[in-house]
Amino acid sequence: MGVAERSGTVRVGGRVVAWRALGSGPPLLLVNGYAGTSSDWDPRFLDALARSFELILPDNRGVGGSDRGAPEDMLTIDALARDVERVLDACGIERAHLAGWSMGGYIVQRLTALAPARVQSLALLATDPGGPEAVISTREAWETLTDDSGTPRAQARRLIELLFPPGVSAQVDAEAGEVVAAGRARLSRGALRAQEAAIIAFHRKEPSPLAPEAIPSVLIVHGDADVVIPPANAALLERRWPGARVERIAGAGHAFMAQEPERVAALMRELALG
Numbered sequence: 001m002g003v004a005e006r007s008g009t010v011r012v013g014g015r016v017v018a019w020r021a022l023g024s025g026p027p028l029l030l031v032n033g034y035a036g037t038s039s040d041w042d043p044r045f046l047d048a049l050a051r052s053f054e055l056i057l058p059d060n061r062g063v064g065g066s067d068r069g070a071p072e073d074m075l076t077i078d079a080l081a082r083d084v085e086r087v088l089d090a091c092g093i094e095r096a097h098l099a100g101w102s103m104g105g106y107i108v109q110r111l112t113a114l115a116p117a118r119v120q121s122l123a124l125l126a127t128d129p130g131g132p133e134a135v136i137s138t139r140e141a142w143e144t145l146t147d148d149s150g151t152p153r154a155q156a157r158r159l160i161e162l163l164f165p166p167g168v169s170a171q172v173d174a175e176a177g178e179v180v181a182a183g184r185a186r187l188s189r190g191a192l193r194a195q196e197a198a199i200i201a202f203h204r205k206e207p208s209p210l211a212p213e214a215i216p217s218v219l220i221v222h223g224d225a226d227v228v229i230p231p232a233n234a235a236l237l238e239r240r241w242p243g244a245r246v247e248r249i250a251g252a253g254h255a256f257m258a259q260e261p262e263r264v265a266a267l268m269r270e271l272a273l274g
Contacts, residue, residue: 015073042255052265053269109207124218124237125222126226126256135229168253222246225252
């Protein structure tokens with residue numbers, strides 16, 4: 001990408017949480033979703049953001065360079081939020097713009113609720129507000145998302161077909177299927193099950209109320225062809241985060257950042273930088 005990059009780790013309760021950073025400008029903490037690592041973002045999306053921000057990209061617990069920890073260490077969305085807060089500490093960043101995709105959206109919402117003084121703005125990409133009112137995917141979509149059977153290449157093909165609309169998935173698979181497969185081969189089954197349990201628990205508990213002064217400027221972006229986190233959640237997020245700007249991308253699936261990298265990056269720049 002031609003952008004200077006650095007990386008590091010921070011110890012949290014005896015565990016290692018890994019991160020990498022690239023670009024320059026105001027800090028933007030970008031948190032990936034279920035099974036995703038800091039290396040799995042679409043490079044065009046990162047390149048577009050790195051022109052305007054110092055991107056801080058953590059690895060969630062159990063994936064990439066981050067330890068899962070002992071099985072008795074409960075992996076929850078709140079715990080993942082505290083992990084990424086420690087990454088901000090390690091980078092010497094007091095306040096940052098936050099963005100999260102899918103499960104990453106759960107994490108940054110919880111960090112905003114737990115530590116609002118750390119948050120300058122909040123971008124919620126293909127996510128939902130949690131709690132029992134959230135519109136969850138069909139059982140078929142959930143089972144496809146969490147299916148780690150077969151070869152890594154077979155897993156990659158299933159995942160790409162789930163994340164992208166039919167007219168797009170074949171091209172993505174041809175261009176990136178081997179890269180996705182290599183990432184799938186490195187995943188820990190135990191870590192995946194723990195992340196899945198955290199997602200399920202996040203949807204069983206009502207979100208805690210937000211104090212009006214704790215609500216930053218918020219951007220909500222959703223693809224209207226998303227089958228992983230249905231687009232009806234955009235309206236629920238808007239109710240949860242009053243005053244938020246909502247953008248719906250026609251013909252886009254769950255991983256719309258890879259379909260419209262420049263457009264989504266421009267929306268995030270407009271939110272954060274005006």
